[in-house]
Amino acid sequence: MKVKKWPFIYVGIITAITYIPILVTVVYSFNESKISSVWEGFSLKWYVELFRDRDMKEALMNSLILALLSCSLAVLIGTSGALGMHRRKSKLNDAVAYVSMIPIMIPEIILGMVFLSIFSMMGLPFGMVTLVIAHTTFCVPYIYSMVKARLVGMDNSIEEAARDLGASPFKVFFDITLPMILPAVLSGVILAFAMSFDDVVISIFVTGPTVNTLPVKIYTKLKTGVTPEINALATILLLVTILLLTLSSLIGKKKYGDQK
């Protein structure tokens, strides 16, 4: 059978459009010049500046911790919510589904201002606490919808068989259900992590004087201009992400074989 060329060409173009900007960012991190439109020669000075930048490293740490905490909480809430809703066939199901999507449908600036008002009314200390609450709120919908979709397509008979054989609900969950929904949970977590790590508007509103997150720090450079130090940072993050994903897929292959 003749292999058609057009799909490959199409994929090639889309890949190029998607990745060329990223490639340019990486290349310009080695630019001697401060201005991104002029290439002045190879230099590692921006990487040096990045390692000396205490505030930047602190902001990166904060962003990572925040994303991890928010995703963990969101996983707990989202997964248990999806499971609970899946079990109970009540009329409220649709309503809950709609309500759960609200945090990602509302414009961020409105959500940010609302959080600001509520948190200051409650007297919560602005900082990591408020950031985690806010981020968890908009991370939950991603995990909830992913897990819910997976549960709908899942075969209930396996769970029921386990219950018939005398397994307790906890055992059923940890031994049967969880492994089956794990891919969905992980996809949700990765998406939620990206959303949380990347968030600017809500973070600006609910953060306190002591906690600065990375995207906020970069975004607020707009009065003073962005230097290729940011390109260096982006390159490093890209490398770490690629490394982690490669590792995790290798481990996944080893552990589960070809199991889908």
Added chain:
Amino acid sequence: MKRKTMIMRRLLPLLLSAGLAAGSLAGCGSGSGNASVGGSSDTSQSTAVGGSLNLFTWDGMFPQEVLRGFEEETGIKINYANFDYDEDMLAKLEEAGGGSYDLVIADDYIIELAIAEGLVQKLDTDRIATYSNLNEKFMSQFYDPDNEYTVPYGAGIPLIVYDPALTDVEISGYEDLWDPALEDNVAITANYRVINGMALKTMGESFNTEDLTVINQAGEKLMELAPNIRVINDSNTQDFLISGEVAAAYLYTSQVYLALNARADLKVVYPKEGLGYGVMAGFIPSKAPNAAAAYAFLEYINRPEIAAECFEFLGYYCTNKAAEEYISEGMRQFIVLPQDAAEGEIIRNISLEAEDLHMEVWNQFKNACN
């Protein structure tokens, strides 16, 4: 066995929810005492120096060496918090009731609003030993006419920059941008007060006129400029000039610096009709947790050598007179205002109707440019 699981099923969720509720209430309880305090700081004594400084401004306003130097000298830790737009800063300050932050540096027009809302405390300028170093030209402005509340830090003066190799027009003022020889060859920023103001200036009017007929006339004048505009871009306007895509551009101060740095052959024009400028200034919020740290910082950054270092890094006009002699020769043309520059007028807040009319005029102009 059955009863045990029944109890577990009902009780466990209840216990968990109760635990969650208790946890959040505990957070509230300890939180309400800390709501307006950031980090570990000394709230009661206003003369004790120590603890931390909660600085709230855009990122990149101070070089790392200056910040670390301050921390080493005074032992005060700097918590550098950021905002993107002045309006967001005001929203946060309002919610905090004038607390949380010790020193805020923002644009002139928003400070006027903050002072009117009672979120700014009066400055005891005696506590800033280096106060006399400041350049009076940038003080006593509309937002703080008696200099009771603010300390200037950087001024921006939009200027025209052009490439004499790409055009024969000798640009000396705003009016020259209207020259038909510059068709499709001009880049401008996207600040409507500044751009509409260009037209106002060519008519001999003030940047801050509230006369609606005059603003309309400026709008009509602006429509004649539309054919010459190739690009309207607020963040990287200078790139179009550097790359040669346009022959002339009207740029913010930081962009002028970037453009001239990249291409020394470009020419800067101080428009003869008059300069418009904006000032950034620092103020201490009314309920700042550690005002003493703010005073220490203000004194520190206004020392001549340190101020020079700051402005060379920042790229905005130097607002500290004593620092001017410490600025290197190469930077002097960018951040020190020449003595013979035309009279400047600060762009200030105007009435709501005038503001709305400006927006209308600007939107029409933008549509015509496309």
